[in-house]
Amino acid sequence: MKKTIITVVGKDTVGIIAKVCTYLAENGINILDISQTIVQGYFNMMMIVDTAQASKKSAEISEELKALGVEIGVVIKCQKEEIFDMMHRI
Amino acid sequence: MINFFEVAETNEMIDKENLDVRTITLGISLLDCIDADLEKCKEKIYQKIIKAAGNLVATGEEISREFGIPIVNKRISLTPIALIGGACCKTAEDFVSIAKVLDRAAHEVGVNFIGGYSALVAKGMTKADKLLMASIPEALACTERVCSSVNLGSTRTGINMDAVRMMGSIIKEAAELTKDRDSMGCTKLVVFCNAPDDNPFMAGAFHGVTEADQIINVGVSGPGVVKTALEKVRGESFEVLCETIKKTAFKVTRVGQLVAKEASRRMQVPFGIVDLSLAPTPAIGDSVADILCEIGLERAGAPGTTAALALLNDQVKKGGVMASSYVGGLSGAFIPVSEDQGMIDAVQAGALTLEKLEAMTCVCSVGLDMIAIPGDTKDTTIAGIIADEMAIGMVNQKTTAVRIIPVIGKGVGENVEFGGLLGHAPIMPVNSFGCEQFVNRGGRIPAPIHSFKN
Numbered sequence: 001m002k003k004t005i006i007t008v009v010g011k012d013t014v015g016i017i018a019k020v021c022t023y024l025a026e027n028g029i030n031i032l033d034i035s036q037t038i039v040q041g042y043f044n045m046m047m048i049v050d051t052a053q054a055s056k057k058s059a060e061i062s063e064e065l066k067a068l069g070v071e072i073g074v075v076i077k078c079q080k081e082e083i084f085d086m087m088h089r090i
Numbered sequence: 091m092i093n094f095f096e097v098a099e100t101n102e103m104i105d106k107e108n109l110d111v112r113t114i115t116l117g118i119s120l121l122d123c124i125d126a127d128l129e130k131c132k133e134k135i136y137q138k139i140i141k142a143a144g145n146l147v148a149t150g151e152e153i154s155r156e157f158g159i160p161i162v163n164k165r166i167s168l169t170p171i172a173l174i175g176g177a178c179c180k181t182a183e184d185f186v187s188i189a190k191v192l193d194r195a196a197h198e199v200g201v202n203f204i205g206g207y208s209a210l211v212a213k214g215m216t217k218a219d220k221l222l223m224a225s226i227p228e229a230l231a232c233t234e235r236v237c238s239s240v241n242l243g244s245t246r247t248g249i250n251m252d253a254v255r256m257m258g259s260i261i262k263e264a265a266e267l268t269k270d271r272d273s274m275g276c277t278k279l280v281v282f283c284n285a286p287d288d289n290p291f292m293a294g295a296f297h298g299v300t301e302a303d304q305i306i307n308v309g310v311s312g313p314g315v316v317k318t319a320l321e322k323v324r325g326e327s328f329e330v331l332c333e334t335i336k337k338t339a340f341k342v343t344r345v346g347q348l349v350a351k352e353a354s355r356r357m358q359v360p361f362g363i364v365d366l367s368l369a370p371t372p373a374i375g376d377s378v379a380d381i382l383c384e385i386g387l388e389r390a391g392a393p394g395t396t397a398a399l400a401l402l403n404d405q406v407k408k409g410g411v412m413a414s415s416y417v418g419g420l421s422g423a424f425i426p427v428s429e430d431q432g433m434i435d436a437v438q439a440g441a442l443t444l445e446k447l448e449a450m451t452c453v454c455s456v457g458l459d460m461i462a463i464p465g466d467t468k469d470t471t472i473a474g475i476i477a478d479e480m481a482i483g484m485v486n487q488k489t490t491a492v493r494i495i496p497v498i499g500k501g502v503g504e505n506v507e508f509g510g511l512l513g514h515a516p517i518m519p520v521n522s523f524g525c526e527q528f529v530n531r532g533g534r535i536p537a538p539i540h541s542f543k544n
Contacts, residue, residue: 005097035094046094059155077101079158081092086344088096 002052003032003081006065010074012043020047020076023068027061028053043074048081104159107314108376109342111349112369113163114150115290117297117305117362118142120169120206128178132191135174139166139195139204142304142359147200149356153349161349162511166196167295167307168206176218182225189229189236196235203278205295207238210285213247213534223253226260230275231267237278237293241285243480245487248537249283254480255529257281258473262496265465269498272506276495277460281476283483283490288363289419294456294491305362306354307419310346311369312338314376316406320384331385332405339366339409347414365419366410367455368402370430372513378402378423379432390433391442399423400453420489422455428508428515429460437516444475444518452482457491462506462515465498472496474525477535485538 008016017036024031029049036045051058062078069076103109123134147164154161168174171188179185189207196204207229209219226238240257243249261276268275280294287298290307297305319338323330346364354361370378379390385398403422411417425447427433436442444461451457457479463472476492483490497506500517507514 005092007097007101033091037094044098046097048091059152062155062158077158080156082348083157083159083345084092084096084100086348087100087341088092 001050004049004051004058005079005081005084006047006049007077008043008045008069008074010043010069010072012038012041013073016043016072016074017045019068019072020065023065024049028055029061101158103312103315103341107312107318108371108373109312109315109345110160110162111308111346112311112367113165113290113309114146114161114349114353115165115167115295115307115309116143116146116357116359117167117288117301117307118169119297119301119303120174121299124174124177126177128184128187131175131178132188135188136191136195139192140198143199143201145357149353153352153356157348159345159349163203164201165290165292165295166199166201166204167290167297168192168204169297169299170206170208170210172209172216172219172222173299175222176216179218179221182221182228185222185225186229186232189225189233192236193233201235203235203237203292205237205239205292206297207236208240208296210241211250211253212241212244213250215250215253223256223260226279227264227267227275230264230278237295239280239282239285239294239296241282242476243283243484243535245284245484246537249477249480249484249535251477251529251534252532254476255470255473257476258469258471258529261472261494262469265496265498269465272508273465273495273497274508277493277508277512280491280493283480284488286419286489290365291367291369291420293493301362302360304359306350306357306359307362307365308346308350308353309365309367309369309419310342311367312342313368313370313378313381315342316368317375317377317381317384320381328401332401335402335405336409339406340413342366343410343413361416363416363418364410364414366406366414366417366421367419368406368423370424370426371511372429372431374431377430377432378425379430379436383432389439389441390436391446395446396449396453399425399450403454420455424456424459425450425454426459427461427518428513429511430513434513434515437518444520448478448482451479451490452486456489457483459491459493460495460512460515461493462495462497462517463520464501464517465496466501467496467520468524470524470526470529471520473529475520477529481535484535
């Protein structure tokens with residue numbers, strides 16, 4: 001399993017999750033966990049996904065999701081889990 | 091499993107508080123490039139750099155994309171060139187021709203600086219050391235990315251005052267040769283006492299002779315992250331303050347450790363050290379001076395500054411040491427002037443002087459850094475400033491350095507613009523009383539006694 005964290009932040013609009021999930025499904029990325037809140041009209045989502053079976057390289061997925069975010073009008077980040085693990089776990 | 095808030099905290103540090111990995115520096119030994127023939131030596135150096143560092147920039151960018159952490163610089167440090175060129179360089183011009191090769195290689199592999207145009211002369215100078223030192227002004231004027239450093243003293247050997255005196259004139263000459271660019275040459279030249287072999291930061295990075303053939307060293311940064319963390323504990327006791335700095339330094343350094351390990355694995359080059367420095371940039375909110383203000387000073391330079399900096403430097407080390415398997419380099423808080431907006435403001439407000447900066451260097455990670463002084467400052471005065479700084483390093487068993495820029499044609503009150511990460515600086519006044527007879531004595535200052543430490 002290769003865990004990656006996807007975060008989506010931006011103004012709430014119809015179909016954000018749908019578009020992100022469609023991209024993930026098309027590229028063989030399995031969703032393990034989703035949490036989401038809306039604070040003062042701002043959409044805030046974190047997904048934990050498994051990229052072990054992904055059809056593309058991590059850096060490429062990260063670039064494409066970023067571009068998808070620009071298209072929808074939100075900021076999408078896709079980061080390997082290790083950066084959070086290293087910082088918050090001893 | 092990682093939770094929402096932890097992810098948000100990390101990304102907040104990156105997006106809003108300027109958390110970044112300042113540099114991945116690939117150290118390359120050039121000892122196997124030594125040749126009695128200058129042309130052959132240059133060809134070997136060029137080929138070795140291209141082969142070793144060909145994928146450094148691409149690897150750095152890939153790691154940056156995958157983890158979502160900016161990696162600002164990719165750099166190369168080399169074995170001191172005085173050792174490599176000793177066999178084939180008969181004149182200073184020969185050394186300059188090596189500098190041009192280094193610059194060409196740096197452009198070819200896409201790194202923004204290449205360090206190691208250096209000489210280690212803490213106790214004495216060989217003929218090659220002298221030639222290299224004499225060639226520094228020209229080498230820095232005719233190259234763009236080459237950085238130069240000279241180690242002038244150490245706690246074990248004392249201070250080579252002949253070399254200190256020479257560097258006073260060399261710094262001035264480097265300023266003269268680049269006077270059309272605000273004496274930029276001097277921003278790429280630093281002199282040290284107790285120079286570390288594994289420093290990833292420029293201008294002083296070189297690959298020590300005790301190092302492996304190649305090594306990855308990483309420098310982290312994050313003054314903005316510490317500043318923001320301290321905003322939440324305003325008015326609390328020193329205990330709370332110190333704990334907060336330590337915890338933050340730990341988190342920042344962990345990112346450096348991760349990047350260093352990844353770069354090492356992908357490039358199949360051993361991991362050397364993480365340098366856990368707070369390295370400011372001219373960007374707003376990325377300032378060490380701002381941290382000092384957050385600790386409780388009206389401006390950097392106010393009474394209490396040295397104590398606040400001592401505390402900060404020590405807590406950064408305490409937090410960072412546990413976060414990385416190997417810590418080295420300069421590790422601590424840098425206090426450059428032109429690269430730190432808070433420092434610039436403090437100088438302009440009259441709060442910070444050269445003398446106070448000198449006191450601060452007793453407890454910071456390095457020394458007098460990126461300080462612009464009047465262009466008519468005498469060579470001997472610059473040598474005097476260097477000697478003072480070397481003495482602080484020698485006696486306190488710490489690394490100290492001087493990177494000072496006599497800006498030709500400009501005087502106190504004027505401004506100088508270096509651009510980019512080097513920033514801009516107001517020209518600071520220098521004590522006008524002379525020290526010619528002192529620095530012209532010749533010889534060296536003996537090493538200090540290592541016992542009776544009371």
